[in-house]
Amino acid sequence: MLFSSSMIKPGRSRERRFYRFGWYLPAFIMVAAVIFGIVRADLEERAQYMAQQRLVASEQLARVSSSLETNIRGNVNLVQGLVAAIAANPSITQTQFAALSERVFAVPSQLKNVAVAPDLVIRYVYPYDQNKQLVGRDYTADPKRSVSVMEAIKRRSTTIAGPVELAQGGLGLLARYPVFSQANGHFWGIVSSVIDVERLFRDIDLDTERQPLSIAISRRPAPVAKDVFTGDPAIFSADAVRARIELGYDTWYLAAVPKAGWQTTPPDIGWLYAYATLIALCIVAPMIWVGILMRQRNRHIVDLQHREEQFETIHHRLTLALEASQIGVWEYEGATDRLFWDERLKDLYSAPPGKDIFTYEDWRSTVHPDDIETAENRLNEVIGATEPYITQFRIVRPSGEIRHIRAHGKAYKTSGGVERVVGANWDVTDDVNLQIELREERARAEEQNERLRATRRTLQHQSLHDALTGLPNRRFLDQFMEASNATTHSHRLAFIHFDLDRFKEVNDTLGHAAGDEVLRQTTARLLELIGHDEFVSRIGGDEFVVVTSGPAPEERAKHLGRSIVKAIAKPMTIDGQECHVGCSAGIAMQTLAFEEPRQLLINADVALYEAKKRGRNRAEVFSESLLLTAIQVKRTSDELLAAIENDQIVPFFQPQFDAVTLDIVGVEALARWVHPTRGLLAPEAFLDIAEGLHRSGEIDALILEKALFQATRWRARGLAVPRVSVNVSAQRLKDENLLEQLSHLSFAPGSIAFELLESISFEGNDRGLRKIIGTLKDLGIDIELDDFGSGHASIVSLLELGPKRLKIDRQLISPLQASGPQHRLVASIIEIGRSQGIEIVAEGVETEAHMDILRGLGCQVLQGYAFAEPMSPDAFMDFAAHWQQGRVPATAVPTRKLA
Numbered sequence: 001m002l003f004s005s006s007m008i009k010p011g012r013s014r015e016r017r018f019y020r021f022g023w024y025l026p027a028f029i030m031v032a033a034v035i036f037g038i039v040r041a042d043l044e045e046r047a048q049y050m051a052q053q054r055l056v057a058s059e060q061l062a063r064v065s066s067s068l069e070t071n072i073r074g075n076v077n078l079v080q081g082l083v084a085a086i087a088a089n090p091s092i093t094q095t096q097f098a099a100l101s102e103r104v105f106a107v108p109s110q111l112k113n114v115a116v117a118p119d120l121v122i123r124y125v126y127p128y129d130q131n132k133q134l135v136g137r138d139y140t141a142d143p144k145r146s147v148s149v150m151e152a153i154k155r156r157s158t159t160i161a162g163p164v165e166l167a168q169g170g171l172g173l174l175a176r177y178p179v180f181s182q183a184n185g186h187f188w189g190i191v192s193s194v195i196d197v198e199r200l201f202r203d204i205d206l207d208t209e210r211q212p213l214s215i216a217i218s219r220r221p222a223p224v225a226k227d228v229f230t231g232d233p234a235i236f237s238a239d240a241v242r243a244r245i246e247l248g249y250d251t252w253y254l255a256a257v258p259k260a261g262w263q264t265t266p267p268d269i270g271w272l273y274a275y276a277t278l279i280a281l282c283i284v285a286p287m288i289w290v291g292i293l294m295r296q297r298n299r300h301i302v303d304l305q306h307r308e309e310q311f312e313t314i315h316h317r318l319t320l321a322l323e324a325s326q327i328g329v330w331e332y333e334g335a336t337d338r339l340f341w342d343e344r345l346k347d348l349y350s351a352p353p354g355k356d357i358f359t360y361e362d363w364r365s366t367v368h369p370d371d372i373e374t375a376e377n378r379l380n381e382v383i384g385a386t387e388p389y390i391t392q393f394r395i396v397r398p399s400g401e402i403r404h405i406r407a408h409g410k411a412y413k414t415s416g417g418v419e420r421v422v423g424a425n426w427d428v429t430d431d432v433n434l435q436i437e438l439r440e441e442r443a444r445a446e447e448q449n450e451r452l453r454a455t456r457r458t459l460q461h462q463s464l465h466d467a468l469t470g471l472p473n474r475r476f477l478d479q480f481m482e483a484s485n486a487t488t489h490s491h492r493l494a495f496i497h498f499d500l501d502r503f504k505e506v507n508d509t510l511g512h513a514a515g516d517e518v519l520r521q522t523t524a525r526l527l528e529l530i531g532h533d534e535f536v537s538r539i540g541g542d543e544f545v546v547v548t549s550g551p552a553p554e555e556r557a558k559h560l561g562r563s564i565v566k567a568i569a570k571p572m573t574i575d576g577q578e579c580h581v582g583c584s585a586g587i588a589m590q591t592l593a594f595e596e597p598r599q600l601l602i603n604a605d606v607a608l609y610e611a612k613k614r615g616r617n618r619a620e621v622f623s624e625s626l627l628l629t630a631i632q633v634k635r636t637s638d639e640l641l642a643a644i645e646n647d648q649i650v651p652f653f654q655p656q657f658d659a660v661t662l663d664i665v666g667v668e669a670l671a672r673w674v675h676p677t678r679g680l681l682a683p684e685a686f687l688d689i690a691e692g693l694h695r696s697g698e699i700d701a702l703i704l705e706k707a708l709f710q711a712t713r714w715r716a717r718g719l720a721v722p723r724v725s726v727n728v729s730a731q732r733l734k735d736e737n738l739l740e741q742l743s744h745l746s747f748a749p750g751s752i753a754f755e756l757l758e759s760i761s762f763e764g765n766d767r768g769l770r771k772i773i774g775t776l777k778d779l780g781i782d783i784e785l786d787d788f789g790s791g792h793a794s795i796v797s798l799l800e801l802g803p804k805r806l807k808i809d810r811q812l813i814s815p816l817q818a819s820g821p822q823h824r825l826v827a828s829i830i831e832i833g834r835s836q837g838i839e840i841v842a843e844g845v846e847t848e849a850h851m852d853i854l855r856g857l858g859c860q861v862l863q864g865y866a867f868a869e870p871m872s873p874d875a876f877m878d879f880a881a882h883w884q885q886g887r888v889p890a891t892a893v894p895t896r897k898l899a
Contacts, residue, residue: 030287034280041276042269049266053258058241060213061256065243067204072195072247075109076158076175079193083177086116090181090188094124101126110200111193112172118189120149130168139190143624149190150631152176160247163197163229171197171229173247184676187635201230213256221253231255327426330409332360334383335418339363345425348405350397368394368402382411382421389423404432466538468516469523474539480547481597493549493597494557497604498564498585500542501616506579514574518581525567529560545601554589561587561619569617584611585619606630637689639675648674649699651706652870655880656725656841656863659855664880666723668755668863669707670870671699697732701741708747710873719880725753725784733772742779749780753804757786773801784841788829805861806833810844813864817849830857 082100086092101114105126113131116124120139125131139146148161156178163171173195179188205211207230216231221244225233239262240255328345332338339358341351349366351358367375371393382389389409394402409423464476472480484493500522507515519542526536526544534548546564548556568583586607588600603622609630611620620626643649649671656666673681690696707724714721732738733756754776773783782804808829815822826842833840842854845864854862868879 026287026290030283031280034276034283038273038276038280042273045266045269046264050262050264053262054241057213057256057258058243061215061241061243061254064204064206064211064213064215064256065245065254068200068206068252069245071110071200071204072160072173072245075111075173075193075195075200076160078104078107078109078111079114079175079177079191080158082114083179083191086191087179087182087188090118090179090183092116092124097124098126098128110196110203112166112168112196114191114193116189116191120146120190122192133167140628143628148174148176149192152178152190153187156180161250162195162247166194173197173200181677186639186677197229206230212259214259215254215256218253218255219250223253327424329422329424331420331422332379333418333420348403348425348427349395350399366395366397368396370394379421382409383419385411389421392428403427404429469519469538471523471544472535472537474537477537477539477545477547477601480537481601484597491549491551492553492590493547493600494553494587494589495597495600495604496546496548496557496561496564496585496587496619497601497608498544498546498561498568498583498619499608500568501582501584501612503542503581506574506581510574510577510579514579517574518572518579521572522568522581522583525570526564529563529567534560545604557587557589558619558621561585561621565617565619582617584608584616586611586622587619588622603627633689636686637693640673640686640689641693641695643673643675644695644698644702648676649702650674650872651703651710652872653707653710653876654863654870655721655868655876655883656723656861657867659851659859659862664721664883665861666725666753667721667876668725669703669727671703671727672870691729691731694731696729697735700726700728700732703727704752705745708745708752710876711747711751713873714877714880717877717881719877720884721880723751723753723782725755727786728754728756730769733769738772739775739779742776742781747780750782752780753782753784755784755786755807756803770800777802787843803838805839805841807841807843807863808859810864813842813844813850813854814846816853817847823853826854827857830859834858 082097082104085100086097089096097116104114105111114126115122115131115134117137117139122134122137122139125134139149148159152159158178159176160173161176162173164174166172175193175195177191177193179191180186181188201207206215214232214235216228216233216235218228218233218236220227221242223233223236227233228236235255235257236253238255238257240257242256243254245252245254328348329340329342330345331340337359339360339362341349341358345351346355349363351362364372364376375391375393378391379389381387389407389411392404392406394404396402404427405425406428407423407425409421411419411421413419464472464479466473500518503515503518506518519538522544523536523538526546530536530546531548534546536544536546538544546560548560550556565583565585568581571578571580573579586604586609588603588607590597590600606626607620607622610626611618614620650673651669652672653667653669655664656668657663658665671683671687673686675681687696687699690699704726707726711721711724735741756773777783783801784805784807785801785803786807787809788806806829808826812822812826812829816826830840832838839861840859841861841863842850842859843863845851845854845862845866847866850864851862851866871879
C-alpha cells in the first residue's frame with residue numbers, strides 16, 4: 001500500500017465541509033441571481049423612465065427647432081422672389097423695388113428690412129423712412145461686416161449669419177442673396193434682409209409659460225457665456241437634449257432641459273419591488289428544499305469515494321505507462337541497487353538487447369561527464385526526502401550521439417518500509433535544439449527590429465525635413481498648422497512667407513549646384529535670426545515660411561521680416577564669385593482667436609505678392625484691403641479666362657503712315673477686351689493678369705489669327721495694307737508649339753511683323769530666344785523692337801538681334817517739340833537705325849509739329865493720334881478706303897487736321 005491513512009484525513013475533512021454546505025450552493029446562487037435581477041430591473045426601469053423623459057424633451061425641442069427653422073426659411077424664401085425679380089431686371093428703380101418689397105412685407109413674417117446693393121453699394125432700402133441712413137453704405141469699405149457678403153459671393157448662394165446687434169437696436173439675422181444677371185450670368189450685387197430675432201422667438205413661444213422646456217441657443221456646440229444669445233448658458237453644461245439649425249454661413253446649437261428638471265424615480269417603482277420579492281420567494285424556497293434532500297442522498301456515496309481513493313495511485317501509474325508512449329518509466333531501490341527501466345527507457349539509453357536487470361552504474365555510465373556530478377547530487381537529495389525529483393541532463397549513446405533527458409520523480413516507502421524513487425524520463429533533445437534556435441532567432445529579430453526602428457526614425461525625420469537644407473518641409477508645416485487649430489486668445493501665430501528674388505538667374509547662369517549653395521547660405525542666415533521658440537520651413541523651390549508666435553507677435557514678426565530681407569540682401573560668395581540675390585516677404589498675423597492657420601498662410605502669400613508688385617526686396621504686412629484687391633484680381637482673372645473662351649478678345653487696328661507720302665504702309669493690331677459689363681478695355685486692364693495666368697501667349701495667337709483674317713478682307717476690298725504688326729510676349733516666343741502653329745498660317749513674306757518689347761528681347765543671354773527669332777526671320781516674319789529707348793538694350797544686343805524696324809517709344813516723342821536734349825536723343829536713335837539699315841517707326845505722333853520734326857530727322861514711318869486712333873476692323877476698312885481716295889473720315893481724327 002503506497003499511502004497511509006493519515007494522508008487521507010485532510011481530504012476527507014474538506015469533503016465533509018463541502019457536503020455540509022455545497023448542496024445549498026444552487027440556492028445561494030439563485031438568491032444572488034434574483035437580487036441581481038431586481039437590481040438590474042430597477043436600473044433598467046429608471047433608465048427607461050429617463051430615456052422616456054429625454055425622448056419627450058427631444059421631440060419638444062425638435063418641434064421648437066423645426067418651427068424656428070421653418071420661420072427663418074420662410075422669411076428667407078419671401079425675399080427670394082424679390083431677388084429673382086432683380087436678377088431678371090438689374091436696372092430696377094426705387095419705385096419698382098418699393099412696390100415689390102411692399103408685397104413681400106404684406107405677408108406675415110419677421111422681416112425687419114431689406115436692402116439692395118448693386119456693386120456692393122446700398123442703393124435701395126425698405127421700409128425707407130426707418131432705414132434711409134443705410135443708403136450709400138459700401139460693403140467693401142467695412143471688411144468686418146462684409147465677411148458674410150463675400151462668403152455669399154464666393155458660394156454663389158444665399159447665406160444667413162447672426163444674430164448680430166443691429167444699429168437700430170435689438171438682434172437680427174442677416175440674409176445675404178448674391179444676384180447674378182440672368183442675361184450674362186455675371187455678378188450684379190447683393191440683396192440683404194434683416195430678420196427680427198426677438199419677434200421670431202416670441203412668435204414660436206420660445207420662452208413663455210406654455211413652453212415646458214428651458215432652452216438656450218448658442219453659436220458654438222461647446223460655448224462660453226458670450227456665445228449664448230438667448231437662454232441660460234448653464235443649460236449647455238447640464239445633461240441637456242440638443243439640436244442644431246444650419247443657417248448656411250452660421251449654425252445655431254440648441255440645448256434644453258425640462259423646467260421641472262429630470263425625474264430620477266419612476267412613479268410605479270414600488271410595484272416592481274413587490275413583484276420581484278414574490279418571484280424570489282417562489283424560486284428560492286424550492287431550491288433550499290432540494291438542497292436538503294440532495295445532502296441526505298450524497299452522505300451514502302461518501303464511503304464509496306474513500307474506497308476509490310486507494311486505487312488512484314495504481315491507476316495513475318498505469319495511465320502514465322500506457323498513454324505516454326514517448327516517456328519511459330523507471331524505479332530505483334537504493335537498498336538493493338536495483339534499477340527498473342521499461343521498454344521505452346531501454347531504447348532511450350541504448351541498453352543491450354535481452355537485458356532486464358539494471359543497476360545504478362548502468363545509468364551513471366551513460367550520463368555525460370559534465371553533467372554526472374549535478375545529476376547524482378540531485379538524486380541523492382531526493383532519496384529520503386519528500387520534495388520531487390526534477391532535473392535535466394545529457395546522455396551519451398554508444399554511437400557517440402548526445403541526447404538531452406528530462407527527469408521527473410518522487411521518493412516513497414513501500415508497506416515494508418523500503419525506500420524507492422519512481423519517475424519518468426523523456427527525450428527533450430528536439431525541444432532543447434528548438435529553444436537554442438529560438439533564442440538565436442530572437443536575438444537576430446531584436447537586432448533587426450532595432451535597425452528598423454532606427455530606419456523608421458530616419459525616414460520620419462526625412463519625411464518632415466528638407467534634404468538639402470535640413471529645415472522642416474511643407475509636410476511638417478501642414479502638420480504644425482493642423483495641430484495649431486486650437487490657438488487661444490493668449491497665444492497667436494504670425495507667418496512670414498518669402499522667396500528669393502533672383503534665384504532663377506543664379507540657376508541659369510551658375511548652375512543648380514550654385515543654386516543649392518545659395519539655399520544653404522540662406523538657411524544659415526535664417527537660423528541666426530530666429531529664436532528658440534520659432535522655426536523656418538522650406539516649402540518648395542526658393543520659398544520659405546518663418547513661424548513665430550506669442551501673445552502679441554506683431555512687432556516681432558515685422559522686425560523679423562525686415563531683418564530677413566536685410567540679411568538675404570547681403571552678397572553671397574559662390575565658388576569665389578559674389579552673388580546678389582535678395583528676397584521679398586509677406587507677413588500675416590492672427591487677429592482673431594480661432595483664425596485658421598491655413599488662411600493665415602494664404603494671407604501671407606497675398607502680402608508676398610504685394611511685396612513683389614511694389615518692387616521686391618521688401619516686406620509687406622497683410623491687410624484686408626490687400627485681400628479685397630486679391631479678390632478683384634481673382635474676379636478679373638476668372639472673367640478673362642471666360643473672355644478667351646467666349647471670343648471676347650478682339651483686335652483693334654492703328655494705321656502706320658509713310659513720313660513723306662503719308663501712304664498707309666502698315667497697321668498695328670492691338671488687343672481689346674469687349675467686357676460684357678465694363679465695356680471696351682485696353683490692354684493695360686488685363687495683360688498683366690494674362691501674363692500671371694500664362695495666357696498672354698494665347699491672346700497673342702488669337703490676335704494674329706484675327707488680324708490675318710482681316711488682312712484677307714482688306715485684300716478682297718482692294719485695300720493696300722502692306723504689313724500687319726502684332727505684339728508678341730515672351731511666353732509666346734517660348735511656346736514650343738509656336739513654329740508648328742505658324743506653319744498652318746498662310747501669309748506672304750514681309751506681310752507680318754512681330755513686335756517685341758525691348759525689355760523682353762534683351763532679358764539675359766537667352767540663346768533659345770535668339771534662335772527662335774532667327775527662325776522667324778527665315779519664315780519671312782519681320783522683327784520689330786517696340787518701345788525702344790525705355791528699356792535697357794545695348795547697342796551690341798541690338799546688332800545681334802538685327803530687327804527690321806525700331807519703334808521709338810511715345811515717351812520720347814511727346815516732349816520732342818519743347819526739349820532740346822530729347823530732340824538730340826531721338827535724332828541719335830534714328831541715326832543709329834539708319835546706319836544699320838533699320839527702318840524707324842515713331843509712336844505717339846500727336847501734332848503736325850511732331851510730324852515735321854520727325855520727317856526732318858529722317859524717320860520713315862509715323863503712327864499716332866495725329867492720324868488716327870485704334871479702330872475696330874469695320875471702322876478701319878472705312879478709314880483706309882477713304883484715305884486711299886484722298887478723303888479722311890471725320891470719325892478717325894476727332895480733333896486734328898492733316899496738311
